[in-house]
Amino acid sequence: MKARRAPLACARGLGLSFLALVSIPLSVLAIVSICLVPVGVGVFTTPPLIKAVRAQADLRRLLAATWSGVRIRAPYRPLPADRRTGVTGQVELCAFLLKDRATWRDLLWLQVDMVAGYLTALLAFAFVPYGIEGSVLAAGVWRPIVGAAGTYWYGFIPIDSQTRAFLAALLGFGFIALGLFLSPVLLRTHFLLARAFLDPTPTMALAERVQRLTETRHDAVDTSAAELRRIERDLHDGAQARLVAMGMSLGTVEALIEKDPAQAKKLLAAARANSAEALSELRDLVRGIHPPVLAERGLGDAVRALALRMPMPVEVTVELTGRAAEPVESAAYFAVSEVLTNAAKHAGAARMWLDLHHEDGMLRIAVTDDGRGGARTSPDGGLGGVERRLGTFDGILAVSSPVGGPTMVTMEIPCTLSAPRPTG
Structure with missing residues (x-):
């Protein structure tokens, strides 16, 4: 060369x-x-x-x-x-x-x-x-x-x-x-x-940064409000409804326990099943807010766990020497989750590759699939949401997706890595 x-x-x-x-x-x-x-x-x-x-x-x-x-x-x-x-x-x-x-x-x-x-x-x-x-x-x-x-x-x-x-x-x-x-x-x-x-002067770069931070702050507020509404909806339609049904079943059991013990046992069994399902839904809800594997094992293991849940093979390469700040890890995790989910739903891919590493003060993530291509970033689409999520941390998203594929989504978030946090 x-x-x-x-x-x-x-x-x-x-x-x-x-x-x-x-x-x-x-x-x-x-x-x-x-x-x-x-x-x-x-x-x-x-x-x-x-x-x-x-x-x-x-x-x-x-x-x-x-x-x-x-x-x-x-x-x-x-x-x-x-x-x-x-x-x-x-x-x-x-x-x-x-x-x-x-x-x-x-x-x-x-x-x-x-x-x-x-x-x-x-x-x-x-x-x-x-x-x-x-x-x-x-x-x-x-x-x-x-x-x-x-x-x-x-x-x-x-x-x-x-x-x-x-x-x-x-x-x-x-x-x-x-x-x-x-x-x-x-x-x-x-x-x-x-x-x-x-190249922009320092004054121009500062003005651009202030404008970008203003926009991403509004996006962050909107995203947080939407996330709170989603949590409220999931609680109302899921765990809360099951807990209300459990309370009604227990009231019926209380009335039947002496008159019809057999029926009371059936209702107790149903209440126990409802409690197990409510607990499972609550765990899923908590995992959606902040996955335990992310908090306990870090971003590398969390994205590996994400890859294992995909319907097609995902080859994961992780090169991280420490842990990023928790908000950065969370943003990166959900960005990867959204990109992988989008590819699985819409790309028609048979295989995906995920590369995660830290270099020159940047957390760099690249997700590639061998699907049909043609992916675009739109304000109302999943990739647009990822771009807004990363923008909160001054991060960027770039999409290369010619018709016929392959598609590569590249994400960068400026951050520093600290020593790995203890897991227990």
């Missing part, structure tokens, strides 16, 4: 240099369009141009993560859901985009990209081809060139003889070696330069 990395970086540098040139017309058109906003024309041309600028920036974010492992977050404010149509809606959209600080940072990045971005990308490409040129001069290629145009300079070497052609070849090999070393560095420098302008 390392042997292929430098030539790939060289070729990618050439592609990035062309992308950087695209920033020139984009920048000119966007700035001219914004200048025309006061006369009305820019109101209609600015939004599509800003979207094009954002598409250019998003492509650079994607390439940064894919090619150099540089993560650049998108700081754009979500467009309002209740936008109006017509001219009024266009004016509001234009004003919204121009009020977004990320728009102006993107325009500033275009100016940097067309100059510094272009140079770093071009340099990532140029050393190796230039070195190849010098290395082939020694094969006699210099003769027709010098014969047609006189002395040919390669770097600082004037080539007018075979001896100097050999010196140029040595210099060319040096350029190739330098290029193979510098190309990945220059490519990463290009993306780090882009990150300085495209």
